[in-house]
Amino acid sequence: MSTHASYHHGNLPRTIISAALDVIAESGPSALSLRDLARRAGVSHAAPAHHFGDRAGLLTAVAVQGFGFLADALAEAQRQSGDFLEVGVAYVGFAVGHPAHFAVMFRPELYRADDPELIAAKARAGESLYRGAAPFGASESGPDSQEAALAAWSLVHGFATLWLSGNLPAGLPADPRQAARGVASVLFSGRG
Amino acid sequence: MSTHASYHHGNLPRTIISAALDVIAESGPSALSLRDLARRAGVSHAAPAHHFGDRAGLLTAVAVQGFGFLADALAEAQRQSGDFLEVGVAYVGFAVGHPAHFAVMFRPELYRADDPELIAAKARAGESLYRGAAPFGASESGPDSQEAALAAWSLVHGFATLWLSGNLPAGLPADPRQAARGVASVLFSGRG
DNA sequence: GAGTAATCTAGTCAGTGTCAAGATTCACCC
DNA sequence: GGGTGAATCTTGACACTGACTAGATTACTC
Numbered sequence: 001m002s003t004h005a006s007y008h009h010g011n012l013p014r015t016i017i018s019a020a021l022d023v024i025a026e027s028g029p030s031a032l033s034l035r036d037l038a039r040r041a042g043v044s045h046a047a048p049a050h051h052f053g054d055r056a057g058l059l060t061a062v063a064v065q066g067f068g069f070l071a072d073a074l075a076e077a078q079r080q081s082g083d084f085l086e087v088g089v090a091y092v093g094f095a096v097g098h099p100a101h102f103a104v105m106f107r108p109e110l111y112r113a114d115d116p117e118l119i120a121a122k123a124r125a126g127e128s129l130y131r132g133a134a135p136f137g138a139s140e141s142g143p144d145s146q147e148a149a150l151a152a153w154s155l156v157h158g159f160a161t162l163w164l165s166g167n168l169p170a171g172l173p174a175d176p177r178q179a180a181r182g183v184a185s186v187l188f189s190g191r192g
Numbered sequence: 193m194s195t196h197a198s199y200h201h202g203n204l205p206r207t208i209i210s211a212a213l214d215v216i217a218e219s220g221p222s223a224l225s226l227r228d229l230a231r232r233a234g235v236s237h238a239a240p241a242h243h244f245g246d247r248a249g250l251l252t253a254v255a256v257q258g259f260g261f262l263a264d265a266l267a268e269a270q271r272q273s274g275d276f277l278e279v280g281v282a283y284v285g286f287a288v289g290h291p292a293h294f295a296v297m298f299r300p301e302l303y304r305a306d307d308p309e310l311i312a313a314k315a316r317a318g319e320s321l322y323r324g325a326a327p328f329g330a331s332e333s334g335p336d337s338q339e340a341a342l343a344a345w346s347l348v349h350g351f352a353t354l355w356l357s358g359n360l361p362a363g364l365p366a367d368p369r370q371a372a373r374g375v376a377s378v379l380f381s382g383r384g
Numbered sequence: 385g386a387g388t389a390a391t392c393t394a395g396t397c398a399g400t401g402t403c404a405a406g407a408t409t410c411a412c413c414c
Numbered sequence: 415g416g417g418t419g420a421a422t423c424t425t426g427a428c429a430c431t432g433a434c435t436a437g438a439t440t441a442c443t444c
Contacts, residue, residue, distance in 0.1 A: 006439090006440085008390090008391060008392070008439080008440055008441075009391085009392080012391080012392085027301060028299070028301045028302075029222070030221070030222045030301075030302070031301075033430085033431065033432090034431080034432065034433095035430080035431065035432080036431095043392070043393085044392065044393045044394070045393090045394090045431095045432095046392080046393070046394080046395095046432095046433085046434085047391080047392055047393075049432085049433070049434090050390090050391065050392070051391090054432070054433070055432070055433095106353070106354070106357050106359055107220070107357060108357060108358060108359075109219060109220045109222075109223075110220075110222070146361075146363070147374050147375050147377075147378055148378050150351070150360070150364075150375045151347060151375045151376070151378035151379055153350070153354070154346075154347045154348075154350035154351035154354060154375060155343060155346045155347040155350055155379070156346075156350070157350035157353065157354060158345070158346035158347055158348070158349035158350025158351070158353065159342070159346035159350070161298070161349065161350065161353055162298070162345070162346060162349060165298050165299060165300060166300060167298055167300075168342070169338075171338070172342075182339050183339050183342045183343045183346060184343070185339075186339055186340050186343035186379070187343055187347070187378070187379050198408090198409085200408080200409060200410075200421090200422060200423070201422080201423080204422080204423085225399085225400065225401090226400080226401065226402095227399080227400065227401080228400095235423070235424085236423065236424045236425075237400095237401095237424090237425095238401095238402085238403085238423080238424070238425080238426095239422080239423055239424080241401085241402070241403085242421090242422065242423065243422090246401070246402070247401070247402095
């Protein structure tokens with residue numbers, strides 16, 4: 001019942017998203033072509049549009065999935081270690097482990113930022129992030145806690161972005177999580 | 193001798209780049225169309241290709257210009273204040289002041305990363321950045337200085353990225369430089 | 385089994401990047 | 415000043431893209 005070689009594909013949306021993630025991870029979102037994805041899935045050029053509406057619709061689905069994964073990863077790190085440093089490391093780990101999702105999620109011009117599902121997924125990820133950074137902020141004496149949380153977020157986000165775009169210098173640990181732990185501990189050390 | 197309404201435009205490359213910056217700042221690099229730029233400049237659709245080769249060539253020129261501006265901005269902040277916190281603030285100031293350049297510079301897949309001019313401009317910016325971050329790294333006791341410099345870079349880069357993409361929460365200072373100063377001081381405070 | 389909704393195909397349109405060939409103008413040298 | 419070569423721009427063409435419409439096919443439900 002799975003592989004009809006017939007009219008109905010069976011699981012087109014999932015197949016299209018999966019192929020899209022491959023393309024994005026390899027060549028970035030701008031290299032994405034709905035017709036190419038249709039070709040890979042063995043369907044007609046207009047089939048993807050039926051499920052996602054248009055390009056932005058497809059990327060919205062990717063972003064929703066990404067924010068969901070991110071929320072899970074952060075919550076899991078928070079649950080396992082209780083350490084906000086490890087939540088930051090998990091943020092970088094998600095970015096490197098899901099580069100295609102990450103490449104879309106923080107470019108609202110690529111998708112429908114007002115999509116209800118997207119807003120919900122983003123809020124869930126934000127909550128996980130805030131929960132992970134809260135103890136760090138709370139331990140700050142001088143600056144307020146929001147600034148501390150933003151500093152932590154900025155640091156891990158910046159590190160992940162620079163790592164993924166290949167802009168970091170050589171000589172870092174090959175494992176991005178380990179490299180991130182070293183860099184993030186500069187901010188986190190001696191606190192909390 | 194400036195405004196012939198004739199065959200030769202006079203200063204097409206500069207005009208094209210300027211128009212490109214407008215479009216990118218408003219709708220991102222993926223919205224860039226060579227034909228649209230040609231239309232805005234009042235020339236034929238293939239004229240831009242003569243100067244830049246192709247799309248990637250145009251974006252390479254934008255990136256080169258951007259890295260040059262960034263190097264200047266960082267060196268100027270370093271010269272004026274001698275404070276690495278202000279160099280970090282200048283990094284964010286550049287990103288917010290030149291959003292179109294910034295949107296291209298750290299996406300190597302958009303341009304020719306092996307272009308000699310680009311490599312030179314990028315190296316110059318890297319040197320300015322390193323010079324600005326060096327005292328911060330040197331003042332670190334525990335972690336090595338490279339990690340400290342990377343932490344500083346990651347923080348300001350991440351903050352700038354999140355600010356530009358509209359992903360930061362409300363309630364921050366309206367002036368991004370001031371907001372950046374607050375956030376960056378979490379990392380920089382009590383050091384150097 | 386019939387009727388309806390979901391899924392996919394086929395055809396079309398305007399728009400795009402890129403290439404090749406030709407027209408026009410500029411800059412330089414005699 | 416006139417002529418030559420290089421630089422600049424135009425015109426035309428090709429394959430490709432996203433988006434839209436209408437219609438064919440299949441699955442679902444009663």
